[in-house]
Amino acid sequence: MDKYIVVGNPISHSKSPFIHTLFARQTSQNMDYRSQLVQLDGFVAAMNAFFNDGGKGCNITVPFKEQAFEYASQLTPRARLAGAVNTLKRLDDGGILGDNTDGEGLVQDLLQQQVELKGKRILLIGAGGAARGVILPLLAQQPQTVIISNRTVTKAQQLAALFAEYGDIKAQSFDALGEQAFDVVINSTSASLSGEIPVVPTSIIDQHTSCYDMVYGSTATAFNLWAQQQGALKTIDGLGMLVGQAAESFMLWRGLRPGAKQVQRELRRLLQ
Numbered sequence: 001m002d003k004y005i006v007v008g009n010p011i012s013h014s015k016s017p018f019i020h021t022l023f024a025r026q027t028s029q030n031m032d033y034r035s036q037l038v039q040l041d042g043f044v045a046a047m048n049a050f051f052n053d054g055g056k057g058c059n060i061t062v063p064f065k066e067q068a069f070e071y072a073s074q075l076t077p078r079a080r081l082a083g084a085v086n087t088l089k090r091l092d093d094g095g096i097l098g099d100n101t102d103g104e105g106l107v108q109d110l111l112q113q114q115v116e117l118k119g120k121r122i123l124l125i126g127a128g129g130a131a132r133g134v135i136l137p138l139l140a141q142q143p144q145t146v147i148i149s150n151r152t153v154t155k156a157q158q159l160a161a162l163f164a165e166y167g168d169i170k171a172q173s174f175d176a177l178g179e180q181a182f183d184v185v186i187n188s189t190s191a192s193l194s195g196e197i198p199v200v201p202t203s204i205i206d207q208h209t210s211c212y213d214m215v216y217g218s219t220a221t222a223f224n225l226w227a228q229q230q231g232a233l234k235t236i237d238g239l240g241m242l243v244g245q246a247a248e249s250f251m252l253w254r255g256l257r258p259g260a261k262q263v264q265r266e267l268r269r270l271l272q
């Protein structure tokens with residue numbers, strides 16, 4: 001049976017074994033997918049042991065995505081620009097390919113939820129690793145513009161410069177936002193994890209705005225509750241992105257696209 005793992009620290013919360021086991025069942029793939037806790041100084045040793053033992057592929061979560069980027073012997077363009085890797089695949093020649101499927105997971109979920117991106121004005125809040133990982137796939141959808149806004153504006157400026165050659169992307173401070181509401185607002189900040197909301201003007205949202213929070217929970221996230229209060233058209237949490245990035249990893253490993261919708265429904269039920 002082909003072996004796959006997800007590694008992180010912590011890891012017990014990971015939904016990836018559940019998701020990939022369902023994908024494998026759906027598509028009749030003979031796969032064994034488990035989670036593995038890796039010590040903070042033990043990433044390379046764990047990867048060497050796994051791949052030397054015949055492991056086929058690995059998902060990587062916090063805090064090892066940058067180390068996985070270094071570990072890969074080849075990178076996809078989207079992983080190179082993301083500066084982080086969430087998927088490793090053993091190649092036939094023994095090399096290890098690093099990919100980043102987070103951004104495509106987000107885009108696929110947005111499209112699935114009927115949020116148009118082409119020709120639209122997108123606001124991306126936050127300029128950390130989560131933001132960087134999604135910019136290239138967002139720009140590939142040919143939006144009119146992506147504005148990246150961050151509490152620390154210099155970080156937003158750095159990211160805008162890094163991706164400038166791939167599309168229309170500009171940095172703005174929180175204060176400078178809001179003369180015109182956006183079509184799509186994506187919250188990538190880690191503020192949500194502690195129930196906080198970035199201090200952005202309410203005028204970024206009107207009745208045409210679709211809002212996406214990259215985190216998820218059993219109830220609406222703090223950011224999505226706030227967006228609903230501002231009259232947003234729709235609010236979506238990050239559960240679909242989680243399933244979407246897993247589906248992209250599965251595609252890379254097995255060459256088959258699993259059905260994300262059914263798995264998302266089952267996960268949502270588990271969260272209740």
Ligand code: ATR
Pocket residue numbers: 125126127128129130131150151152155188189190191196197198199
């Ligand atoms: P991640 O990999 O999850 O993106 P990160 O690289 O530590 O994590 O980045 C966290 C992001 O959340 C940053 O954009 C951070 O803003 P700063 O660069 O100004 O620190 C943002 N963030 C965290 N807490 C926030 C808060 N309370 N309000 C606004 N932004 C916040």
